[in-house]
Amino acid sequence: METGNLGRLGWVKEAGSVFTYQIGDTLDTNGILNIDQFPGLRTPPVLNFMGYKVYLMGNDNNLPAEVQQMIGGNRLLPELIEKQVRMLYGQGPMIYRLEYEDKKPLRNWQEQKLIEEWLDSWPSRGLRDDYKEYCNKVIREFYHMESYWVKWRTTKARQIKGPLPIAGLEFISNKRARLATTKAVDIFADDLEERDFDMALVGNWLSANESTFKQYPVLLQSDPLKFPVAISYHKNPSFGEEVYGYNSFYKGIKEWIVGANLTPRYINSFLHHSLSAKTHVIIPWAWVESKEQMLENYCDTNKTLESENKTLLTVNGIELGTDYNKDLLTKYIQSELQKLSQFLSGSINQGKFFSSYSFQGEKEEQRWRFEEIPLKYKEYIEALKTYDERADQVILSAKGVDSSISNVSKDGIISKSGADVFYNYLIYLHNLPWAEEVCTKAINQAIRINFPVLYQQGYRLGFYNPAPPRQAEISPKDRLDKTPQ
Secondary structure (H helix, E strand, C coil): CEEEEECCEEEEEECCEEEEEEECCCCCCCCCCCCCCCCCCCCCCEEEECCEEEECCCCCCCHHHHHHHHHHCCCCHHHHHHHHHHHHHCCCEEEEEEEEECCEEEEEECCCHHHHHHHHCCHHHCCCCCHHHHHHHHHHHHHHHCEEEEEEEEHHHHCCCCCCCEEEEEEECCCCEEEEECCCCCCCCCCCCHHHCCEEEECCCCCCCHHHCEEEEECCCCCCCCCCEEEEEEECCCCCCCCCCCCHHHHHCHHHHHHHHHHHHHHHHHHHHCCCCCEEEEECHHHHHHHHHHHHHHHHHHHHHHHCCCCCCEECCEECCCCCCHHHHHHHHHHHHHHHHHHHCCHHHCCCCCCCCCEECCCCEECCEEEECCCCHHHHHHHHHHHHHHHHHHHHHHHCCCHHHHCCCCCCCCCCCHHHHHHHHHHHHHCCHHHHHHHCHHHHHHHHHHCHHHHHCCEEEEECCCCCCCHHHCCHHHCCCCCCC
C-alpha cells in the first residue's frame, strides 16, 4: 500500500485503486501550499572552465541533449526528419561542374577522378568515416540543430605521403563541441561574436570531467593549413544569435512538442487510475477525536502493564508504547484507511458495504461520507485528441513538409492526388539548395584547398537529387503500376 498526506488532505493506493480523503468538513491549508515565485537570475552565456571561457550552448549548456530528447520522444518528428534527410541526400554525394547556359547556372554532373580518388581514400588515411557516412551525419545534425562541427586533418599532421594538404574531414556532434577562448571576455556581455572564440573544447559536457576534454584551435579561414588539426563550426545563421546557430523550428514550437509528447502519458495515466480513483472519503472530526482519546487511554493502560511486566497493548499492529504522541494517531488513521481500501477495492469486493459509528454534532450527525468524483472520460480523451491533432498540424507546418509528401496528415493516408504529391515535392526540392550549401561548405572548402585549379573550373560536391518526371512524360510500359499484384 502507498499513502501520502498533506495536512488534513491525503491519498491511499492499494491494488491499483486510489482513494483521496480529508479530515473534517473544513480545510485549513494555511502554510501547506507555499509556491515561491521569485524571478530567476540571468544566466551568463560564458562559463569559466579549465582556464577557458566557454560559450554555453543553451542556458544550461545542454541544448543538443534537450533537442535530442524532445524530438526523439515525439511520434512524428523522427520519421519526418528522416524523410528530410533522405530527400536532401538523394542518391548521394557526387561531383558536378558549375556551368552557365543562357546566363543561367547549370550543374553538369560528371566524373572527376582526382577528387573522387581523394574522397575514396579517407578510410585508408585513417579517417573515422568515409565521405558518404560523413555527409549523412552532417545532414542529420543539420536538420536537428541547423549546425555541425568538423575536425580538419592535414596530411602533415598524419605523416602521410602525398601532395594533398587536407587528408580528410571528420564529423563532430554538437553534443561534444563548444567554442572557447583563453582571452579575457566579459561573461555577461551580450555582444560576443563567433570570432571572439579561437578554440574548441571537445568532450562529454554531461560529465564535464577535465581529463576527458581535448582542445583544438579553430580553423583560420585566412590560413587553413596553419594547424595540423583544427575545428570548424558551420551553421545556418539565426536572427539575434552571433555565436551559435539555433534550430529556429525547435525554438518556435518547443511547447507544442512538449505537449504532444506528454499526451500518451496523460491518456495512459488516466486509463490506469481513473476506473478506481473516483472516491473521496470525508472522515468526521468527531471520529478522529474519539480515536485520539482511545489511543491516549491505551497508552495509560500500557504504563500499568509495563509496571507489572505484562505484554503491552497494540492496535492494528501498531506498537503504542506508554507515551501518547500525534504520530500514533496518524498511523492509526492510515491503518484504518488501508483496511478500507482493501475492503472496497477489487472485483471480488463488489456488493459489499462499509459500516461505521456516527457522532452527533452541534447541528447535524457526523459520519463517514463517500463522495464520487465525477470523471468525464469522453470529454477528457477527446480534448487530448483534439490537442494532439492540432500539435501535429503545427509541427508539420513548422517543418515545411507538405502533408502530401509527409504522409502523416490523415492518419497515415497519403493524398489521393498525384499532382499534389508531384508539385509539392518539386517545391520542396526547389528549397533544398540552401540546406545543401551549409552541409557541403566544409567539404567544398577542402576541395578548394586540395584542388585549387579544379575548384576554379567550377567543380563542387553536391547531393544528386534529380526531379522525378511526371507519369504523363513516361511511356505507358514504364509507368508506376497501381494495380495490386
